[in-house]
Amino acid sequence: MRLLGLEVRSVEAGRAHLQTRVRAEHLNIHANAHGGFLYSLADAAFALASNSHGVAAVALSSHIEYFKAVRQGDTLEAIASEENRGRRTATYRIEIRRGDELVALFTGTVYRMSPEP
Amino acid sequence: MRLLGLEVRSVEAGRAHLQTRVRAEHLNIHANAHGGFLYSLADAAFALASNSHGVAAVALSSHIEYFKAVRQGDTLEAIASEENRGRRTATYRIEIRRGDELVALFTGTVYRMSPEP
Amino acid sequence: MRLLGLEVRSVEAGRAHLQTRVRAEHLNIHANAHGGFLYSLADAAFALASNSHGVAAVALSSHIEYFKAVRQGDTLEAIASEENRGRRTATYRIEIRRGDELVALFTGTVYRMSPEP
Amino acid sequence: MRLLGLEVRSVEAGRAHLQTRVRAEHLNIHANAHGGFLYSLADAAFALASNSHGVAAVALSSHIEYFKAVRQGDTLEAIASEENRGRRTATYRIEIRRGDELVALFTGTVYRMSPEP
Numbered sequence: 224m225r226l227l228g229l230e231v232r233s234v235e236a237g238r239a240h241l242q243t244r245v246r247a248e249h250l251n252i253h254a255n256a257h258g259g260f261l262y263s264l265a266d267a268a269f270a271l272a273s274n275s276h277g278v279a280a281v282a283l284s285s286h287i288e289y290f291k292a293v294r295q296g297d298t299l300e301a302i303a304s305e306e307n308r309g310r311r312t313a314t315y316r317i318e319i320r321r322g323d324e325l326v327a328l329f330t331g332t333v334y335r336m337s338p339e340p
Numbered sequence: 341m342r343l344l345g346l347e348v349r350s351v352e353a354g355r356a357h358l359q360t361r362v363r364a365e366h367l368n369i370h371a372n373a374h375g376g377f378l379y380s381l382a383d384a385a386f387a388l389a390s391n392s393h394g395v396a397a398v399a400l401s402s403h404i405e406y407f408k409a410v411r412q413g414d415t416l417e418a419i420a421s422e423e424n425r426g427r428r429t430a431t432y433r434i435e436i437r438r439g440d441e442l443v444a445l446f447t448g449t450v451y452r453m454s455p456e457p
Numbered sequence: 458m459r460l461l462g463l464e465v466r467s468v469e470a471g472r473a474h475l476q477t478r479v480r481a482e483h484l485n486i487h488a489n490a491h492g493g494f495l496y497s498l499a500d501a502a503f504a505l506a507s508n509s510h511g512v513a514a515v516a517l518s519s520h521i522e523y524f525k526a527v528r529q530g531d532t533l534e535a536i537a538s539e540e541n542r543g544r545r546t547a548t549y550r551i552e553i554r555r556g557d558e559l560v561a562l563f564t565g566t567v568y569r570m571s572p573e574p
Numbered sequence: 575m576r577l578l579g580l581e582v583r584s585v586e587a588g589r590a591h592l593q594t595r596v597r598a599e600h601l602n603i604h605a606n607a608h609g610g611f612l613y614s615l616a617d618a619a620f621a622l623a624s625n626s627h628g629v630a631a632v633a634l635s636s637h638i639e640y641f642k643a644v645r646q647g648d649t650l651e652a653i654a655s656e657e658n659r660g661r662r663t664a665t666y667r668i669e670i671r672r673g674d675e676l677v678a679l680f681t682g683t684v685y686r687m688s689p690e691p
Contacts, residue, residue, distance in 0.1 A: 259380030286403030290541040307524040407658040424641040493614030520637030
């Protein structure tokens, strides 16, 4: 998270909120933020939200849709919420926002290692 | 790609092959490689393969399934191949391999900016 | 849609709302509704919502996460809303609900054939 | 499967092969096969392949990418193979083919109910 300049705004049960600013080293040859950068931002929020219940959670799968080009200097937020939490798996929605705009949408599913008693 | 220690082994029409070694800074709190690290490795191969035809390609969406835990010191390869190439969109399969093992599977779709004449 | 017993509750710009009741022929060998049935319900709402702007839209990709088992006699709703609408592509979220419960979550992306003038 | 006219060509450990012919009732308003029809064809192959090991498997998630328009009278095959099989989850690739052409690509992940002893 330091490598990517991510700042944690809040973590609650099933939720997380991160913020970052896009720097030159996060850009691809088209001068847009790398998909890998946006993914990693969302993935960090996903990890915090999915591990927020005191049960170790490991990612099974995720997908991301890219909507808007992101430029150097943009401030981005990643907002994670819980779509579903079952005994063994749980699914999270992570919005990547630039102010009011939805820049990318990430959906991730975890396997929960030790079910709640 | 330097940030992630990625080495390009080959790029051909619709194909790319990268290699890297997992370092301490790529690990999460469970001592496994971050999802964001594996994603970025696959995403780099995806970008090279999808831009290999002389037409600018931007990612629309991708998904990744995680199969095996990856540890510090593991050597990983990302092998990208073309599933489909249409006039406006194209889809790529990227295998992340540790020797013979399939460690993760990435599927990505691009929008092609200027169709071939 | 007749084959699946789907009833359209509403269609508006970027939105659609369908309802159905699970019948015996929609069940798999575990006596749960087939994935294909839930998918088709969501897909119908996706098609209506994505074609609601007067621009022909064809599906590029979709994914679905299954959360709850669905049984014969259950009443299901599919509620489609627009996550993003660009010039050439658009993405929709379709919730499959049984009352207050989120039973499955579908995300679909279309290619828009004739961009708005 | 009868509703969709699916014919099972083979089922082996981790694999399945189905065939069907597209009929008028499978078409959408653009005279192409419904996404839900292609999905259901792939999903049936996915279910057969993932349940082929004597362990009940239930779908967690899937995604499908659509490559080619499919017309009435086309003969389609669904060919399922195993990407990964872990103790608790397994992932399958299902190609929908029309002769040599890849018409759509489905990837599905199951949860395995009773792990092998």
